[in-house]
Amino acid sequence: MTTTINANSHKSLIRNKVWSRLRAVALPDSRFHHDYSSFIADFEGSSAATDLLQSLPAYQNAHLIFIAPDNCLQELRYRSLTDGKKVIVTTYGIRRGFWILDPEQIHESQWQMASVLDGMENIGRHMTLADISELPTDIALMVTGTGAINLKGLRFGKGHGYFDLEWAMLYSIGKANQRTQTIAVVHECQVLDEELRGEVWDTGCDFVVTNDKVINVKDASKPSCGILWDKLEDGMLEDIEPLKELEAIKKRSRAG
Template identity: 50%
Template sequence: MSTAAEIADHKSSVRERVWTELRKVAVADSRFHFDFGEFIADFEGGEEAVHRLIDHSFYRDAELIFITPDNCLDRLRLRALQDGKVVLMTTYSIKRGFWLLDPAKIAPDHYLYASTLDGMERVGQHLTLAEIQATLPNVDYMVTGTGAINHEGVRFGKGHGFFDSEWGMLYQIGRISVATPCAAVVHDCQVLVEKLTPDVYDTVVDIIFTPTRTIEVHNPHKPTCGIIWDRLDQHMFDTIPPLQELKAMGL
């Protein structure tokens, strides 16, 4: 059995190998350039990948979608607003919490601005976890970007665990379940054929959308542990108010 250090080393080597290939097709970030440890990049063919996602029944049937604040998903957040879907998202690193973008409450000429990280905090509505629990219906669909992923839907992100924390928080307040579909949008070079072993809190996706493929995952692992407090990085807890709120809620 591999030790925790060996697993961490393997994840790191996978990320570095994928990021070398991703740099050839990625769109540089205005703040982080090609530092893929700090952001999830947009990429050549990103529009085609999103078109595959919006043609799928998971998207068509969803009314409330959680979409991560990844560069490759800006156009999806815009399209969702144009299609009349309500978008729940977080800020970068979750540090300023959850925000709701309701197209019925946003002027259509502000949809593009609202879909960006800068705009969503000025146009959208900030919600605490208690407000999400009390005022919103269940989330119909969870969509994320990632650093690397295999055909079994096991994700390796930037290494910070933000999406798994978002899943854990929404799961603990009862707004998602193991039946909630989850998708990843990535470039083909980010899809691996090798075996990857998820941890108990890792959220495995139901479906992967690339510019050229739609990959469906059979029986993906969805964590039911919520936030495992004794395994949570102390810096994340100290800097992410929603995690502090969840702990205070005693859930």
């Protein structure tokens, strides 16, 4: 317990240190201004980071990509559609689950709006976990923003663990696996040379892509524990649609 408390305290100190730097380069959110505990910010240079990400074979070879609903990834969602890739994204806080943006089913004139969270639900298609499990290909790449990240690919997000949950849910249904590559898109000021022991559920990143460079991470952590139900924040099971779906699947499995 003491180790967990100390680790959480350390992460909190790191977040606060980075957030103070981020304010100089981050773009405010229309809902949350500069409250980085409520959203992952877009930043000056995110287009340059997207350029670098698009140059990676991990992106070029991927046909089905998960892209987190972070502000700094809106342009990537749009560019992925223009590159003919299918994009899976969650609603904010995962509350209404997963959606798929398929450029073969969405007219080109709507790609820009589909890449915006407010447009995604009107233009994309809602997907249950059962629907995602039936897709013909696995998810080759998962991309996220974050609050801060160290050189070993360990992220320090807002503190809710949404990307870890997204990984765990997709891993639980067999669509993400140890071959799935992970990328964090951040500003240079969010990259820290900090040592911190990760938790068993922490999903590390194979690449850290900034506005200036690409950092290759060796042996990034890829959890295989699935959902740790007793570690969920209060209210998550009630609020997050796919978690309720997974719980129902688990109960049916036990009954069978």
